Amino acid sequence: MTDSPAPTPRRPLRAYLLWLVLATLLPGVVGASLLFVHQYQKARAQIERNTLQTVRALVRSADNQLLQAQSIAQTLSTIDALDAGDFARVHAQAREALSLAPAGADMIMVLRDRSGQQLVNTAREYGAPLPREYSAQLARVFASGRPSVSDVFVGAVRQRPAVSVDVPVRVGTEVPYVLSIGIGTDYFSGILSPQSVPEGAVASLFDRHGTIFYRNMNRNQTVGHPVNPLLRNAFMRQPEGTVDSRSREGKPLLTTFSRSSLTGWGVAIGIPRASLRAELLDQLALMTGVAAALFVIGLCLAWLIGGRLARSVQALSGHAEALGRGELPPPLAEVHVREAAEVAAAIRDAAALLAERSRELAAKESALRETHVLARFGTWERRLDSDTVEVSASVPHIFGRPVPPFPEQRGTLLTEESWQEVQRLSSELVRGGGSGKLQLEALHADGHHIWLDFRAECVRGPDGQAQALRGTMQDITERVRAEEALRQADQRKNEFLAMLAHELRNPLAPIASGAQLLGQEGLDAARTRQISAIIARQARHMAGLVDDLLDVSRVTRGLVTLARERVDINAVVQEAAEQVQALVREKGHALALRPLPQPCWVLGDRKRLVQVVGNLLHNAAKFTARGGSLSVSVALADKDEQVLVEVRDNGIGMLPAEQARAFDMFVQGERTPDRALGGLGIGLALVRSLIELHGGSVTVSSAGQGLGTSFTLRLPRCADTDGAPAPAADSTSAARAGAHLKVLVVDDNVDAARMLALAVAAHGHELRVEHGPREALAQAAAFAPDVCLLDIGLPGMDGYELARRLRGEPATAGAVLVAVTGYGQDQDRRNSAQAGFDHHLVKPVDMANLDRILADAAAAAAAPAGE
Secondary structure, three states: OOOOOOOOOOOOHHHHHHHHHHHHHHHHHHHHHHHHHHHHHHHHHHHHHHHHHHHHHHHHHHHHHHHHHHHHHHHHOOOHHHHHOOHHHHHHHHHHHHHHOOOHHHEEEEEEEOOOEEEEEOOOOOOOOOOEOOOHHHHHHHHHOOOEEOOOEEOOOOOOEEEEEEEEEEEOOEEEEEEEEEEOHHHHOOOOOOOOOOOOOEEEEEOOOOEEEEEOOOHHHHOOOEOOHHHHHHHHHOOEEEEEEEOOOOOEEEEEEEEOOOOOOEEEEEEEHHHHHHHHHHHHHHHHHHHHHHHHHHHHHHHHHHHHHHHHHHOOHHHHHHHHHOOOOOOOOOOOOHHHHHHHHHHHHHHHHHHHHHHHHHHHHHHHHHHHHHHOEEEEEEEOOOOOEEEOOOHHHHHOOOOOOHHHHEOOOEOHHHHHHHHHHHHHHHHHOOEEEEEEEEEOOOOOEEEEEEEEEEEEOOOOOEEEEEEEEEEOHHHHHHHHHHHHHHHHHHHHHHHHHHHHHHHHHHHHHHHHHHOOOOOOHHHHHHHHHHHHHHHHHHHHHHHHHHHHHHHHOOOOOOOOEEEEHHHHHHHHHHHOHHHHHHHOOEEEEEOOOOOOEEEEOHHHHHHHHHHHHHHHHHOOOOOOEEEEEEEEEOOOOEEEEEEEEOOOOOOHHHHHOOOOOOOOOOOOOOOOOOOOOOHHHHHHHHHHHOOOEEEEEOOOOOOOEEEEEEEEEOOOOOOOOOOOOOOOOOOOOOOOOEEEEEOOOHHHHHHHHHHHHOOOOEEEEEOOHHHHHHHHHHHOOOEEEEOOOOOOOOHHHHHHHHHHOOOOOOOEEEEEEOOOOHHHHHHHHHHOOOEEEEOOOOHHHHHHHHHHHHHHHHHHHHO
16 A cells, blocks of 8 residues: 655635735735836936946046146157257256146156166256166057057156156157156046045046056055956956946945046046945835735735635535545535535535546556556656656666656666657657657666667647657567567678678689680690699689588588597697698798697597688688788696687787677678688688587687787697698780780689680780789780770779779770679679779670670771771
């Protein structure tokens, strides 16, 4: 039995009536408050605008004062005594000019050379020692040749805060001096006067870095100090504005500032916030008193009226309690409110109906819940306003844990990709409605991945707005795994059939060509022996492929019988190494054998064990580049009860995914058109099957691509008591006779190339044979063939690319290009046509078709000569 939810707190009817009174009065109070705040904000905005206009006017006055000082400096910079270098006369004339200028008492003139040495200073008598005073400001004036206003600094002579207006002095074409007008703080006393600044406000004049130069309050304690950091940060960001700050005396201010675009100097006026709040507080107190009186009157009336209503409604409590217990409620004694009596009767009727329906619903819900759990099926609903997700009781069984809100499912309940898919589908359903379904990957509480069939639809309210999403989900993990297994099996089957067709066509091509040649008359004995050797060699290759297939078939069906005997594993390794010596020599590999120093016996089939080690060695040699190294090591393990045979190479290596599937049937690395590392993909599967029949195991390890591979055989220890391929023959060419063609044959299979060349040469055509695409390009440029017979699967550059390059060369642009390949699908033919081939022949080549192509080419080549 489940616990009932905690009851919602109930309040008396009188309380609701009181709230009703409050709700009735509250809008009026709020409206009055908003109106008051609005009026206050308008008044404050007006004050800010007026203050800003005042600040702007003061900034312009400060600029005028500085420009006046600049004009005096520029006038003094043109006196004749400067050109003559008569500094005594300069000193006298400057003093006289400053005495006549307005506010000249607050100015001094200083003349400095490029080193910063003061030459003239009107604050001292001429001839008195003067300091050297070099600054960045002085350097800028010399560099720019333009007047400049400095920031606030302490004068070297008077040792008081000052500002200088610096102008360059030109003598001829050079600027040997800078003439500066030093200004004291009293120079600006008329700007921030009581008539210019609002009563009680704090006004400051500061330089471009925020250093105060004049202030209407506590001037001696503030001049030369920085303004409040809040004000400094504000005017560094914008040229003017209003900011809340504090004065240097700690008084809260509403500060309006403006900065000159001409000099960078600024003026700030701060109005005390206390004066702004005084009027607001008075009005607010009056409004609060009126609202309180209205509230008291309304509350009293609500209390009196609500008493009678509350007693009538309270009489329904007995009916509600009986309904909650599932009992039939008793009749009411006395009710003063008609609506309360009607509610009591409805509760009585509903209680009887509810009891009957509850019994039926409980039985159906139980059956449905069990069905959902067994089918791993559930329903869900997601509220869009809160992203909470409500699910049926069976859904937690699917995930092995409760379902959190949708945002928390990301990366915990659903993978990132699946969560994004659900988010996308949800957005589409909210925008356009309808329904949708997905196949999602989810995370089970145990850590494994499961797959879900997820369906959803959008739920809209009466206003047409999306309110929720709901739908179903079902665990389809077993079905998905089965489908994936079928797809992989089908893919491996198709890949195997394609590989088998290609591997069989390669030896069939020279066999068919040789057979047709043997049918011709006039062959000499040497040529017949050569053709027979080629046919025999390719037939043995085909027999080897068939034997591999039969071996795999017998092993997988359990039809292999092992001829068990005591076998020295050292001898097995030696014999297997002898079988691959021809391939090792051909590729220039270094093969190192490391047997045990004494015989080591295992119980097994000697022939099959040699086959296993030989397969591993053959694989190692095939996937290791020319000049690489191979090794076979024999060791003992597990207290000398196990024999380990490790075959290691430094070849192309394997990725982790390839290692996991290395021993599966028909599995190879990525297939490329050249099939340079071709095969049927059954060798390693055969190795594993045979070694398991011996009671052993085989493992593979690789550090990655290009880092080599190691295969390790493990066999139980028993208690103590060859044909190499013929070397490739050199290509030959027939002598050109009459109007015969020049033909270029390109195939990396030496036998196939030779047989095709013999067939073509039998008709008297001139032949060139190449086994590599780059050699063929070089040969084609000099040979200028009429017909090119090209294999598609060439190493380094496939036949498609070779054809495109031949079409781009002048010597072969018009040649007839014929694809001679083991690839015969429709797509392969389309690919060859797109690459520029004129014909597509599938190995083994039908010589009649080839003869017809050559005849047509010869006729086309002879046509211009006959015209």
